Amino acid sequence: MAKTEHRMTIHDSGWQFSTLPALVARAAEVYGNDPAIEDGGTKLSFVEFDQLRRKIAKAFMASGIEKGDRVMIWSPNTWKWFAAAMGLVSAGGVLIPTSTRFKGSEVHDLASRSGARMLLSCGEFLGKYYPEMLSPETRGLLKEIVVFDGAKETETPWDEFIARGETISDEALAEREASIGPDDMCDMLFTSGTTGYPKGVMYRHLQCLRTIDAWATRVGVQRGDRLLVIPPFFHAFGYRSGAIVSIMRGATLIPHLTYDADEILKRVENEKISVIPGPPTIFHGMLQHPELEKFDRSSLRLGVTGGAVVPSTLIRRMRETLGFEGVVNGYGLTECGGYGTMCSADDPDDVIANTAGKPFPDTEVRIMDADGNLLPDGEAGEVVIRGYLTMNGYFNDPEGTAKTIDKNGWLHTGDIGYFDENGNLRIEDRVKDLYICGGFNCYPAEIERLMSAHPAVGQIAVIGIPDERMGEVGKAYVVLRPGTSATAEELIGWARENIANYKVPRYVEFMDALPTSVQGKVQKDVLRAMNK
Known part of the structure; x- marks a missing residue:
């Protein structure tokens, strides 16, 4: 099948790409020895990160991962998580981020329904050796389990996994990368399952990059920013609006393991954090800290929130009390890559505090009533979305896909909202919460x-x-x-x-x-x- 020839231009760099491996390779050329990732004692420049993801891609190829094969990553936020993800998609694999809250039975369900061939896991985390939660039946579904740190005899150590990639030539990797097209699937993020079993949202390389670029342009992430990424990488917010956007914009990715307001405020002070993306609870927690004023927060530039209805009081306190120079608010869902609408960094305070902003360029966001009629601005109804950011469907679930995306291509969000007189979306609530x-x-x-x-x-x-x-x-x-x-x-x-x-x-x-x-x-x- 001939590959699609679409290309996209990055807003502030003028360079083009169509796949995730192409993004990382070009970022190394553009940003060079700037710091790409800092995670404890590990510091990687953009050049070093690109070299590492190539080694990991070869390791996946040597492990028998073919284009289109699905691989799970079950770990908290670390540099290895993101490096493994970029190595996997560079080998043509499909990433399945897996929640660290999942128990063994839930991982089994995910492995079974996704057809995953391989699992990369943390070792000890929060007092548990994660692979020990897996049943013999789950292990039977997986070709191999690789453990990032502290592997036991039943699993493959990370270093051993990486070393096997030495058997793959540069030419073989180049050929594999050349076979990856912009319309190939890059990941499946599974929904939270609050309305039933989790569903695998299929997303492709180009739409992923195009959507992240539009988001980054709207909120104003800049080269040299230092992003403390608290939302987990297995969630769209952490993975796309934290990790991938850092590579795209030349910012430094600083992964954070577990949410703790005291630890976050210490890192802001000691590591000069400038950008924090996250849901409102993260900022509520910082504001609730009894000794907030003792921490130096002068490095904070941009707070990015969303994922829930955000009280205007919180926006004001993020500016006035936490000291963020800019705060932006938005709305999105996994079925749209984690996105939907977004305020701009230069929007007035009342817009940021009270709305979720405007749709991305070249996308449609409308309000629909229960009979399928599109409503005029000012009238409340269900938010529906159409355009390049909407998913390609739920994996192996045509019935669920048809219930979510109607015959006219509108993705039904299940959220209630309306557009105000300035064209900004105001979210009222979830349909099910009414x-x-x-x-x-x-x-x-x-x-x-x-x-x-x-x-x-x-x-x-x-x-x-x-x-x-x-x-x-x-x-x-x-x-x-x-x-x-x-x-x-x-x-x-x-x-x-x-x-x-x-x-x-x-x-x-x-x-x-x-x-x-x-x-x-x-x-x-x-x-x-x-x-x-």
Whole structure:
């Protein structure tokens, strides 16, 4: 089959590429000996990183990985994770990032449904040797298990894996890379599975690069930035908006293992971090630190958030309290590569605080009603997306794909929103999070935004719970700001004075911390389960 001849031009460099291996190779030429990755004692320039991903690509080829073969990586954020990923796609393999929260049975399900041939894993992490969680049945599905550090006799050590690549010539690698086209699949990120079993979102080389470039241009990531990547690499936010964008823009990638506000603030001070991408909970945690003012935060330039409805209070506090020069907010989902709409770095504060910005160039984002009619600006309905950023479907799931992408090519997000008079998207909530109180539609995200204006509210999550008289009523889970106090009665009374009566939560429960996924999103299903 003839390869597609599409090429794309990087916004600020003027160089072209169509695949991930071409990106890394060209980044080495453009950015040279600038620092590409810093991870503890490991420091790699762009030239050194390109040399390393070539060695790893040869190792995959020597291990029998053919173009199109699927390989899982099951590890927290480290330089080896990203180097392995770029080596894999350079050998024509398809990356399957695997959550470190997964247990053995979940990894088995992923391996079985994806048809993965190989697994790369961490060794000891959080007190567990990860490969020991795998059943004999899972091991039987996999050709090999490579362990990054501390491999036991039943697995292949990383260094041994790398060394086997010496049997592959430069010419053989060049031939393999030449066979990889822009429309070939580069990865499958599996959805979180909150609405059923996780689904494998198929994504291709060119659409991945084109989407990341549009995002990086919109938010303003620059050469020389130092990105502390806290969201896990197995999630689109960490992998694309952290790792790949660093290679693309000439920034330094600084992986972070586990979320801890104290450790993050220390790294900001000691490693002169300039950019932090992440969901709102990361910034909430930093703001909640009782000794925030003792840390030097003067290096912070850009805070990039999204992945949830973001209260305007948080945007203001990121600027005024954390000291970010710029803050941008956006909206996206895995089925669109992790993207959708985004504010610009030079948007006014009120736009950044209250909207998810505008669609990317050459993409369509519209609002649709339940009957499939597109709605005018100002009317709320389901957000639908069409364009180069939408997935190529769910792997081996044509029925699920057809339910998500309609016959006209619109991808249905399941999110409620509307466009304001300036063409900026405002997200109201998830369809499934909506609850109906006394006949009125209640959007928890809106209530969370409104109640976040209370001076004692540090973080809040609202759910609907059954009520015999009203059908459903709201319940708010609240984490107080350090040094403040409030009672449930006080918060409810304040809400009655500032919010429409039907939106006022009937109950308030205080927590030390909200339950969150490893991606940093509040787990409302956990909160709902507490009320059954």
